[in-house]
Amino acid sequence: xxxxxQIPQYQHVQEGEDFTTYCNSSTTLSNIxxxxxxxxxxxxxxxxxxxxxxxxxxxRLTFQFGEAKKNSSLHITATQTTDVGTYFCARYTGGFxxxxxxxxxxFVKA
Amino acid sequence: xxxxxxxxxxxxxxxxxxxxxxxxxxxxxLSVYWYQQSLDQGLQFLIHYYNGEERAKGNILERxxxxxxxxxxxxxxxxxxxxxxxxxxxxxxxxxxxDTQYFGPGTRLTVL
Numbered sequence: 589x590x591x592x593x594q595i596p597q598y599q600h601v602q603e604g605e606d607f608t609t610y611c612n613s614s615t616t617l618s619n620i621x622x623x624x625x626x627x628x629x630x631x632x633x634x635x636x637x638x639x640x641x642x643x644x645x646x647x648r649l650t651f652q653f654g655e656a657k658k659n660s661s662l663h664i665t666a667t668q669t670t671d672v673g674t675y676f677c678a679r680y681t682g683g684f685x686x687x688x689x690x691x692x693x694x695f696v697k698a
Numbered sequence: 699x700x701x702x703x704x705x706x707x708x709x710x711x712x713x714x715x716x717x718x719x720x721x722x723x724x725x726x727x728l729s730v731y732w733y734q735q736s737l738d739q740g741l742q743f744l745i746h747y748y749n750g751e752e753r754a755k756g757n758i759l760e761r762x763x764x765x766x767x768x769x770x771x772x773x774x775x776x777x778x779x780x781x782x783x784x785x786x787x788x789x790x791x792x793x794x795x796x797d798t799q800y801f802g803p804g805t806r807l808t809v810l
Contacts, residue, residue: 621797630788631799636797636798685746686799688740
């Protein structure tokens, strides 16, 4: 019930191609956060979405929160080798727990 | 640099032993969270402390315990270690709610 499912598990792209990862929940989410973890590094907070249908952009990254607040996506335009890493979505349950998705590992070939 | 510090960076120990991992949150942050990340796995929430009080428990084993001290640093104690406890242990902090968490560099625990 509280889990968030992330797909795909892995994605290999050629540098310059676009990339999208999806986060889905069976229940309505009050919020969704996105984190990036570089290989050998620690998770770094990217953004939080709270409003239905919200869209936020950070340079080449576009984050969306679904109208029903049950899904979210992260889209990267024209990937670069610096985008390599694992992208996690996470939900704050309100019971002071944070549930992370399994992550999507992005590989970028130069 | 997130401002969250964790020590030690690496820890190698034997089965059955007990270890303590330490975390200092960002200046001003009252909440501390502990996570376990096994090889190629996601982040498993262990426990959350706020201003010295336990606020939430996740999938934390009974062999594991944590506390947050008056100066807000936190320690995660792992006892009767098993091979399967080998993992990266991350600490994160936030001002209050866990909607924006700042992660430390992690402690890599290897149990032999």
